[in-house]
Amino acid sequence: KNEVEQSPQNLTAQEGEFITINCSYSVGISALHWLQQHPGGGIVSLFMLSSGKKKHGRLIATINIQEKHSSLHITASHPRDSAVYICAVPYNFGNEKLTFGTGTRLTIIP
Amino acid sequence: DSGVTQTPKHLITATGQRVTLRCSPRSGDLSVYWYQQSLDQGLQFLIQYYNGEERAKGNILERFSAQQFPDLHSELNLSSLELGDSALYFCASSTASGGASETQYFGPGTRLLVL
Numbered sequence: 372k373n374e375v376e377q378s379p380q381n382l383t384a385q386e387g388e389f390i391t392i393n394c395s396y397s398v399g400i401s402a403l404h405w406l407q408q409h410p411g412g413g414i415v416s417l418f419m420l421s422s423g424k425k426k427h428g429r430l431i432a433t434i435n436i437q438e439k440h441s442s443l444h445i446t447a448s449h450p451r452d453s454a455v456y457i458c459a460v461p462y463n464f465g466n467e468k469l470t471f472g473t474g475t476r477l478t479i480i481p
Numbered sequence: 482d483s484g485v486t487q488t489p490k491h492l493i494t495a496t497g498q499r500v501t502l503r504c505s506p507r508s509g510d511l512s513v514y515w516y517q518q519s520l521d522q523g524l525q526f527l528i529q530y531y532n533g534e535e536r537a538k539g540n541i542l543e544r545f546s547a548q549q550f551p552d553l554h555s556e557l558n559l560s561s562l563e564l565g566d567s568a569l570y571f572c573a574s575s576t577a578s579g580g581a582s583e584t585q586y587f588g589p590g591t592r593l594l595v596l
Contacts, residue, residue, distance in 0.1 A: 402582050412569055414587040415483070457524065460581070467580025468537050471524040 373398040373460050377472035385480055390445040392475045394458030403441050404459040404469065405432050414457075417443070450479045484508065485588035487572050493594045499560040502591045504572030506553055512536065512575045513555040514585060515547055519568040530555055531578040562595045569593075 374397040384390055394403070405417040418425050418432040420441070425432050429448075434441040445452055458472040484507035494500055506513050515527040526539035530549035541547075544562075549555045559566060569592050573585040 400581075404581075404585075406587075412592070413589050414571060414573075416584050416586065419582075419584045459524075462581075467578075467582065468526045468529070468539055469581050469585075470526070473523050 372462050373400070373470050375458055375460055375470060375472040377456075377458055377475050379475060380473065381476045381478075383478045383480065384448055386449060388448050388479075390448050390452070390477065390479075392443045392456050392458075392477070394441045394443070394472055396439050396458075396460045398463045399436075399439070400460045402461070403434055405441070405443050406457040406459060408455040408457060408474070410454065417456075445477075448479045450481050453478050483586040483588065485572060485574050485586050487570075487588035487591050489591060490589065491592050491594075493596065494562060495596055496562055496564060498562050498595075499558065500562065500593065502557040502559070502570050502572075502593075504555045504557070504574075504588055506555070506572075506574030507586055510574035510576055510586070511553065512578055512580070512583075513549055513553070514573040514575070514580070515541075515555070515557050516571040516573065517568050518571060518590075519565075524571075527557070529578075529580060536578055537580060559593070564595050567593055567595045 402421040407415045429446045431444040455474040457474045459469045462468045486505045511532045518524045527541040529537040547557045569590045571590045572588040575583040
């Protein structure tokens with residue numbers, strides 16, 4: 372089974388700062404997901420990527436397949452970015468079930 | 482709004498009881514996934530249905546069962562409830578059967594409290 376580690380577990384930053392959240396996994400994968408869980412509990416899929424880099428607004432996700440590592444960056448962070456960010460990967464290569472990291476709790480202070 | 486609906490939003494029940502959680506996927510999506518999120522275990526995959534058929538199974542207890550109906554809505558049945566079953570239960574949907582290789586759209590969740 373894929374082991375997923377996220378760092379940091381908790382992150383507090385000032386509004387406007389550049390944020391980086393990291394995700395490492397142990398077994399080769401077909402794709403990696405980044406999810407955002409709002410304080411109210413709802414989950415939103417931010418990115419699914421299998422190589423390179425994707426950008427959506429102020430969010431950028433990168434993945435290095437060889438190093439089994441992905442990063443989620445937030446530019447010009449805002450208090451509304453405060454949420455838990457969760458990385459998810461397949462159980463193992465070719466397996467379509469997702470296994471999840473424990474999440475990074477991000478708090479942006481105005 | 483993801484387009485995935487779940488009912489009820491909140492459920493409070495007693496140990497030993499049985500409950501049914503309901504999920505309606507986005508229009509056109511054929512796959513439904515069920516996940517459990519508890520404080521100590523985080524998010525865990527329970528089961529996936531694709532077009533009415535069970536497609537993949539995760540750490541789903543024998544006391545739990547699910548099905549997907551011809552109109553593609555799905556129900557998760559939890560029986561002989563224990564305190565440890567208290568959790569957020571999410572349903573997600575995707576277009577095809579690809580699971581980890583597809584974007585999944587999550588419903589708002591059902592918060593279950595077993596007393």
